[in-house]
Amino acid sequence: MLEELEEQLSQLRAQLREARRARDKAAASRIRGELRRMEAAWEEALDAEEAAEAEVASGEQRAPSHAAAPPAESTAPPPRSTAREKRSAQGSIPVREQVHQALTLLGAPAAPKLISSVYEAFFSEPLVATKLASLRRDEERSFNAQGYARPYYICAALTYDRLTPARGLLAVSVWPLERRVIGPLSPRVDFLTHAVGIAEQIQRMTTAGHPPSEAAWQLLRRFAFNIPGAYVNDELDPARVISAAHTEAAVHRESDDAERAAAADRARSQLTDVQQLFGAAPLRNVLRNAGSADR
Numbered sequence: 001m002l003e004e005l006e007e008q009l010s011q012l013r014a015q016l017r018e019a020r021r022a023r024d025k026a027a028a029s030r031i032r033g034e035l036r037r038m039e040a041a042w043e044e045a046l047d048a049e050e051a052a053e054a055e056v057a058s059g060e061q062r063a064p065s066h067a068a069a070p071p072a073e074s075t076a077p078p079p080r081s082t083a084r085e086k087r088s089a090q091g092s093i094p095v096r097e098q099v100h101q102a103l104t105l106l107g108a109p110a111a112p113k114l115i116s117s118v119y120e121a122f123f124s125e126p127l128v129a130t131k132l133a134s135l136r137r138d139e140e141r142s143f144n145a146q147g148y149a150r151p152y153y154i155c156a157a158l159t160y161d162r163l164t165p166a167r168g169l170l171a172v173s174v175w176p177l178e179r180r181v182i183g184p185l186s187p188r189v190d191f192l193t194h195a196v197g198i199a200e201q202i203q204r205m206t207t208a209g210h211p212p213s214e215a216a217w218q219l220l221r222r223f224a225f226n227i228p229g230a231y232v233n234d235e236l237d238p239a240r241v242i243s244a245a246h247t248e249a250a251v252h253r254e255s256d257d258a259e260r261a262a263a264a265d266r267a268r269s270q271l272t273d274v275q276q277l278f279g280a281a282p283l284r285n286v287l288r289n290a291g292s293a294d295r
Helices: 001-020 025-062 083-090 095-106 112-122 137-148 186-207 214-224 238-270 273-278 283-294
Strands: 154-159 165-172
Touching: 001 025, 095 112, 095 137, 095 154, 095 165, 095 186, 095 273, 112 165, 112 186, 112 214, 137 154, 137 165, 137 273, 154 273, 186 238, 214 238, 238 273
Parallel strands: none
Antiparallel strands: 154 165
16 A cells, blocks of 8 residues: 555656646646645555554553463564654654744745744744754755655745855745845845734734734834834834835835846756755855866
8 A cells, every 4th residue: 555655656746847847837736736635645554554563563462471481572673653643742843844834924035043033922832943954954855855745845045146055044945936036135125024924923913812922022123123114102013014114125126026036037947946945056065076076
């Protein structure tokens, strides 16, 4: 059963790769849906297999021993923990999901420290920024192994000139390339986008009757201090922050959009699928690898 599902997953990934190369968005969307369903079926089959192994092992332990000699050592591997058991034992949401939630709220690439602050301000668990150090590399390895099997990956923002990973910035793979490219004006535009995302989340929580935490208000205040017209007479109003951020963003938007669009077009024509998500190798790495090959 598992082998059949794994074979079907492999075929679907190959089909998705071909659909993306052909720029067939409808087919790619359909195949992604099939991949998600097949991945869920694979997880269920794996859980069922592991549960059966655990039940057999438990039955063997309960069976009475009729021989005086000590029982022979079992050569069978111990039953593996299921994904659900591992998650329950950890008692927390996986780091990649925490980062995804924070980035979705912010709406633009962000640094680990900001991601951590946002998650702690708006969600129920802390997110230690140091845990994010290896996350992008782990996600890249996973993408290389599984392709588009996951609904999203935590990936890199790309520099607009060299299309290499932007230092210290994380993004979400389902965002369009234009949003993940960092041009000369993008840091300021993304700062304003972050401010809007935080202010809108505070508005949603307030409307729903869930008072935002003091940490959330402090976070918004930090952004408002740095946006003209967002913080007036020591009053912090999310609507005013949103309006002021939109007003300033409009000044930069046209130039920033043009830089990002041009870089995104180059990325689509020059980079592989993996590189579009995680960036081209920096030039120093290319030169180092070339030197090693020559030797």
